[in-house]
Amino acid sequence: MEEDMVDKENGLDAPGADPAEPAASEPGVGATGRTPDMPQARRTKRGWIVAGVIVAVVLVAGIGAWVWHEQPSFCNAICHSPMDKYVESYGEGDPGKLVTQHAAAGDTCLSCHEAEFTTQVSEAMAWASDSYPMDEATGMLATGKEFATEEFCARSGCHSMDEVVANTWGFEGNDEKYNPHSSHQDLALECGDCHKVHEKSTLVCNECHALTAPEGWEAPNE
Template identity: 65%
Template sequence: MAEDEKISQPGEDAQAPSPKRKAKRGWIIGGVVAAVIVVAGAGFWVWHETPSFCNAICHSPMDSYVDTYYSGDQGMLVTAHAEAGNNCLSCHEPVITEQVGEVMKWTSDDYPMTADGTKLADGADMASEEFCAKSGCHDMDDVVASTWGFEGNGEQFNPHSSHQDLALECGDCHKAHEKSVLMCNQCHKLNMPEGWEAPNAA
């Protein structure tokens, strides 16, 4: 073997990747990463819209609220909303400042609960006519028109057009995550909707 004969080393004859190929590979990797982020973000957003999101981390205090959403209990307003295709965010519209405050309370374990430990003691009293009759929800004229003689009672009875109109809010009778109460039955003995209770029922 001649002294000046070169012995080729492994990979010596291999060509280096062209700059074009490197650039193309970079774009592909970037595109895949971006697609994964978009899909993950979309999946998170869809999950965020479901009741199971609410108690995935915050078991206390949210378990009871999510359980009632799926309970099918006709005495709870949440059931009618669930059957109509509404979810938690249909009523509980997320406000970033409010959500940050909730996270702070949850992480510091600073949220008072009811005596039975199932609900927030300082939960918002949302069910007002102003809230329930907002655009896209209930039309109070339709509600009044459809509830004369409700549940087979006399045609003169309408819980949404009574002598108590100015004294009652929607939430005095309609309860989202507990049994609804027919306040009329403080004085009357009217037929109640399925699952409802009379005031002060034991």
């Protein structure tokens, strides 16, 4: 009788029970030796892998977008109507447009036009309303002249007015008594009156003098 009770406790009286294989008695362990929570562990691991891939894709896309943002092609890809002429001038190689010299030096749009928050907000508003202040005579933005000042062009890391003056006595083979950067006779001239980045530069000196203009430049009274 006692042996029967022991057999029942060990599960050996069940039909088909193999005396050589004791019934599983460890809690949480199945016939295969795997715990029931292993599928959940696999799902968790898979979730981390998917999350890692998504983060990597977003990071790479963000870096790519930032690099593109610094290229001239970005400017007219977003703001088509006013920027096409500017981007075209960047690559056309016209010696009369200073963008050619800047491009040859490796400068891009953002080298001069820094991405300041207030500027980007105003540009976003202009883009949303499709309303840009244009100069009807040139087809360029009317705000362009705001940039071509001595304060803007001679800032740190760009041009030095002392070097510019020293290098332009007798420019382009002209008489050395003329220096277009120091002989203004108290005229209120800014860099942009002569130097055009995206348009033909103009030798304003020739409104009074008869000088030879640099290659590609326009000269009044010539």
